[in-house]
Amino acid sequence: xxxxxxxxxxxxxxxPGQELPAVDQVSLSLAAGERLGLVxxxxxGKSTLGRAALRLLPAATALRGHIWFQxxxxxxxxxxxxxxxxxxxxxxVFQDPMTRLDPLMTIGHHCIETLRAHRPNMSAAQARERxxxxxxxxxxxxxxxxxxxxxxxxxxxxxVAIALAMILEPRLIVADEPTTSLDVTVSAQILQELTQLxxxxxxxxxxxxxxxxxxxxxxxxxAVMYHGHLVESGPTGQVLxxxxxxxxxxxxxxxxxxxxxxxxxxxAESSPALLRLTAVKQYYSLPTNPLGRLLGLQPPRxxxxxxxxxxEIYAGEVLGLVxxxxxGKSTLCRTxxxxxxxxxxxxxxxxxxxTALSPGQMRSQRRQMxxxxxxxxxxxxxxxxxGRSIADPLLIHRLATVAEAQQRAHTMLERxxxxxxxxxxxxxxxxxxxxxxxxVAIAxxxxxTPRLVICxxxxxxxxxxxxxxxxxxxxxxxxxxxxxxxxxxxxxxxxRFMCDRIAVMEAGKLIELAPTQTLFTAPQHAYTRRLLEAAxxxxxxxxx
Numbered sequence: 001x002x003x004x005x006x007x008x009x010x011x012x013x014x015x016p017g018q019e020l021p022a023v024d025q026v027s028l029s030l031a032a033g034e035r036l037g038l039v040x041x042x043x044x045g046k047s048t049l050g051r052a053a054l055r056l057l058p059a060a061t062a063l064r065g066h067i068w069f070q071x072x073x074x075x076x077x078x079x080x081x082x083x084x085x086x087x088x089x090x091x092x093v094f095q096d097p098m099t100r101l102d103p104l105m106t107i108g109h110h111c112i113e114t115l116r117a118h119r120p121n122m123s124a125a126q127a128r129e130r131x132x133x134x135x136x137x138x139x140x141x142x143x144x145x146x147x148x149x150x151x152x153x154x155x156x157x158x159x160v161a162i163a164l165a166m167i168l169e170p171r172l173i174v175a176d177e178p179t180t181s182l183d184v185t186v187s188a189q190i191l192q193e194l195t196q197l198x199x200x201x202x203x204x205x206x207x208x209x210x211x212x213x214x215x216x217x218x219x220x221x222x223a224v225m226y227h228g229h230l231v232e233s234g235p236t237g238q239v240l241x242x243x244x245x246x247x248x249x250x251x252x253x254x255x256x257x258x259x260x261x262x263x264x265x266x267x268a269e270s271s272p273a274l275l276r277l278t279a280v281k282q283y284y285s286l287p288t289n290p291l292g293r294l295l296g297l298q299p300p301r302x303x304x305x306x307x308x309x310x311x312e313i314y315a316g317e318v319l320g321l322v323x324x325x326x327x328g329k330s331t332l333c334r335t336x337x338x339x340x341x342x343x344x345x346x347x348x349x350x351x352x353x354x355t356a357l358s359p360g361q362m363r364s365q366r367r368q369m370x371x372x373x374x375x376x377x378x379x380x381x382x383x384x385x386x387g388r389s390i391a392d393p394l395l396i397h398r399l400a401t402v403a404e405a406q407q408r409a410h411t412m413l414e415r416x417x418x419x420x421x422x423x424x425x426x427x428x429x430x431x432x433x434x435x436x437x438x439x440v441a442i443a444x445x446x447x448x449t450p451r452l453v454i455c456x457x458x459x460x461x462x463x464x465x466x467x468x469x470x471x472x473x474x475x476x477x478x479x480x481x482x483x484x485x486x487x488x489x490x491x492x493x494x495x496r497f498m499c500d501r502i503a504v505m506e507a508g509k510l511i512e513l514a515p516t517q518t519l520f521t522a523p524q525h526a527y528t529r530r531l532l533e534a535a536x537x538x539x540x541x542x543x544x
Contacts, residue, residue: 004029004068005204006053006090006172011065013048016058022048024228025065032171033198035205037215037236039251040225041463042434046208047095049225050174053206054086070171088118091165093158095177095461100161101149107160108145111135111167118168134163137193139186155182155325162190169201176208180460183324183490184534191218210463212255213536216240224248240538254464255538258471259493273312274452274484275336280345282306282328282335282508305331306342307508315451318478318485320499320516322492322531328508329488333454336486337369338362349452367397370445374457376437380429380444386413387425390444397448412443415480416473435466442474446481454486459494471498492535496520504528 006029013023023045030036038046051057052067055074067074069089077085086092094100101110111131115122122130132142138159149157158178165173173194179187191207195218198205209215215222216236223233224245232245243249284303306328313319321329334340336347338354347354349369357365370393373379380389390412391405400408413421416439429437438458445453455474459467471494477483489495495502495516502519504512504527512525523529 003071005032005034005070006030006206007066007068008049009066009068011049011052011067012063013045013052013057014062014064016060020228021062022228023052026225026228026230028223028230028233030172030204030206032204033202034221035195035198035207035219037219037222038206038208038225039210039212039215039222039463040247041466042210042461044225045228046225047176050092050176050206050208053172053174054090054092055082056086056092084118087114087168087170089170090172090174091168091170093162093165093173093175093178095180101157103149106146106148107135107140107152108132110160110164114164114167130167134167135160137166138163138190153326153330155186158182158325159186159190162194166194166197169197170203172204172206173197174206174208177210177461178207179209179211179214183322183327184492184531184536186324187214187490188534188536194218210461210467211536212240212251212464213259213538216538217536224251251464252538254468258464258468258497259538271315271317274315274350275311275313275486276346276348277309277311277332277336278346278348280306280309280332280335280347281343282331282340283343304508306335309345309505309508309510311503311510311513313452313484313486315484316478316482317500318475318487318498320495320502321486321488321505322490322495322502323505325490327505329505330456332505333371333456333486333488336454337366337371364397367393367399367448368450369452369454370448370450372438372441372445372453372455372458374460376434376441377429379441380437382428382430385426385428386418386432386440389429389440390447393444393448399448408447409443412447413440415446415477416440416443417469418443433466435462435470438462438470439473442470442477446477446483449481450483452484452486454488456488457490458487460489460491467494474498492520492531504531 008026008028011023011026012021014021026049038049040046063075108131111134112127115127115130132145136142140156140159140163162178175194179190182190191214194205197203207215207219219236221234222236222239224231224247226247232239232243232248239248240252243252282305284305309332323329335342342355349365354362354365387406387409391409394400394405394408410421410425413424418424418436418439429440459470462470478485487498499516501513502516503510504525506527512528519528520532523532
């Protein structure tokens, strides 16, 4: 044991039913106030280490070695000691806030419950004051205190999760991909807030991330994991500029390849418009106090999620859609697919006004318009085999017999690089890595031979090497299947690598649209310039 705030000594984790350890003989220490970046591909054991710090692993999990926190053995804590330890000493920010927030509790209630559970002597007024202050630190205004998680965008829910981790002022925060769903400006604000907290209170930070640029900007040291092993660690500049392990070198090379790509040359608008949006609006009215509404004292609040958006996407192009979380990107996509009807405006696909179609007609039309989601694990049925997941759309749309659908599923598995196909066809999604799951999601989206594929942050949860592989695959499939992509991302480097043109949204409005190279070299709108300035950049050793 050392005098470090947090220390792992030859620590191993083996999950129930697994023969090989998820984490194998890892030794790592963290000083008070230090910021450590923990990087590596999905499935390498990063999140397992984060949960192990709070003893949040399944009861039957085999743990070997030691976890020390301020000289105490965490593995020997009683249940009562663990209850105080979690939140007060170490707090965890999860990657997916929607699964960690109670849908029946308001945002404010989440904060107050956390405070009162650990500080029972705090009055209700004091708890509310503290909760409002912490939420405002992460840009959640007091006016939204009594709203529910489903009324928030994914990025705003993540800000709530970060506020819950900060509210008790712990000595160590473990942030597991805390900005995956956030745009670059909000991501920078959140990480600046976290790092300022570290400086003010001497709080240490473990930042689990696949984004080397973020780690380079905000962390003092970097630890690299691969297949459960710690392969390299050291000062950030040393590890990222002079990597010693082969895997670290491949990570850095992939990140630099993505950021240094020149972007696709914009093709002239010679192709017809496959999708045309005309003055599309998507407005929502927030519920108000019934008595105030009855007396006319509280008029309904109107949220303009999408406000007068007009846009054309040409056949065969990749159009990027960027903007901060909550700006309307995902709402616009759901409106295009008619999952929600627009308040006003027209959505035309290949000359057909989708807003005028019946549910049956729209169901038939959707085979031509498919979607690849951000989290493949959440959109794939965990009890359905990979082969069945891919073949299912063919059966739903009655495009093939069962035997034909299975054969075409094998063909798509091969095309997305999951070979031999027999090794994947009967496996469940949980048996695959994140990159493999996303390949399955892409195969499922393409099985009906669509013309338009809407990609909602399809690589934001993948590490740099897998990101590059999946993006290259998507560009190859674009050529082979004559696809048109609407590509939503908050990662501007991914947008430059992937897109012909980029559209920028702010507060529901489309504020700028330009060829990719033009947008990066000569942005016209002040908000676009702020986005570009906030994008973290990983400098190679040869750069100043």
